[in-house]
Amino acid sequence: MNRKILLVDDDIVQLKLFERLLTSNGYSCKIALSVDEAEQFLMTEVPDLIISDYQMPIKNGFDFRKRLLEHDHFKNIPFLFLTAVNDESYIQQGLDLKAIDYISKGTPSAHILSKIDNLMQSVREHYERSLSEIKGIAEKLNLRNTPKRAPLLKNFSIHYFNQSYQNQPGGDFIDFIQINDRHTFVILGDVMGKKWGAWFFSFSFLSYIRSAIRLCVYDGNFSLSEILSKLNRVIHSDEILGDIFSTLSILLIDDTEIKVYYAGAGDLPLLKYEQGGTELISYQSDGILLGFSEESSFNEIEIELNENEELYLISDGMIDFEVNGAKKSDLNILKEKLYKLKKSGKTTLDIKNNLFNKHTSQVDDCSIIILNRVKR
DSSP states (O other): OOEEEEEEOSOHHHHHHHHHHHHTTTEEEEEESSHHHHHHHHTTOOOSEEEEESOOSSSOHHHHHHHHHTOTTTTTSOEEEEESOOOHHHHHHHHHTTOOEEEETTSOHHHHHHHHHHHHHHHHHHHHHHHHHHHHHHHHTTOOSSOSSOOOOSSEEEEEEEEOGGGOOOSEEEEEEEOSSSEEEEEEEEESSOHHHHHHHHHHHHHHHHHHHHHHHHTTOOOHHHHHHHHHHHHHHOTTTTTOOEEEEEEEEETTTTEEEEEEESOOOEEEEOTTOSSOEEEOOOBOOBTSOSSOOOOOEEEOOOTTOEEEEEOGGGGEEEETTEEEEOHHHHHHHHHHHHHTTOOHHHHHHHHTOTTSOOOSOEEEEEEEEOOO
């Protein structure tokens, strides 16, 4: 993955020289001729590094840096000052604004590249150490938003795959709740938000979901619509989760009667491949996002699944693609791809490898659960 650098300078010639130098050495560059233009870019993309000139009209580099420090979303982006003025007071002022370093415009190209390469490597190593420590703590506390394995059933097989965006924890969560040999619940959810924040709240949603299912089951109630209604009311009244919303797809598998029931909240359609069909069938829930409204209704759908037919539960990252640098969502592209793979006799592992190909552009967390009716 190319590391993205935002270059900010009112001198277009200087910008183009820096852009050519960096892109020819493996970096992806975006340029801005003013602070306003740079801030407009940051509304849609977050670079790995910002290099900004000190001296610019109207709003200078110091103004830009101060504004970034006021925003939690931007203040931790590594920042370098670019200057033609080797004045100690300017340099100190920049460092006081928590800039990592500065680059003189007269610095040889090789030195500029070495400084940027070393900086990016240091930032990456620091990030990986922090991520490793947090993952280690999460493992010790048994905090997982994806299970270690899927349950083994007599008449169905379950496979699931999850790939977080840029290897960072995200809001997708998966769970399997096996009540007994007959009943198993399959859960796929996606907390609204990005990266660490969404990852943290996913555990709260999982905890509520598990509790709601267990409490209803203890009363002999296996209705997905009632489970979702009770779950939604509890989440809506939670002060911490009041402004945090989540999608949810939930299946109830009856392994004795060989039946499958589905309900959802703000989720993408459940997809089904059936023998003799010319395309995947979609089952759309009518429930809204969990916690969005106190009183919400959720419909329950019984789905017939014959031998060698499959169901697909997907998170929205599965239908997001990057086209010419812009995010595009298209469910039909995924449906066509899944249908062709299944129709051509591809195995579940083949499908997984195709969908999660390392060469495929990924713009969000991606999760899929595949439920297959086993041939007996």
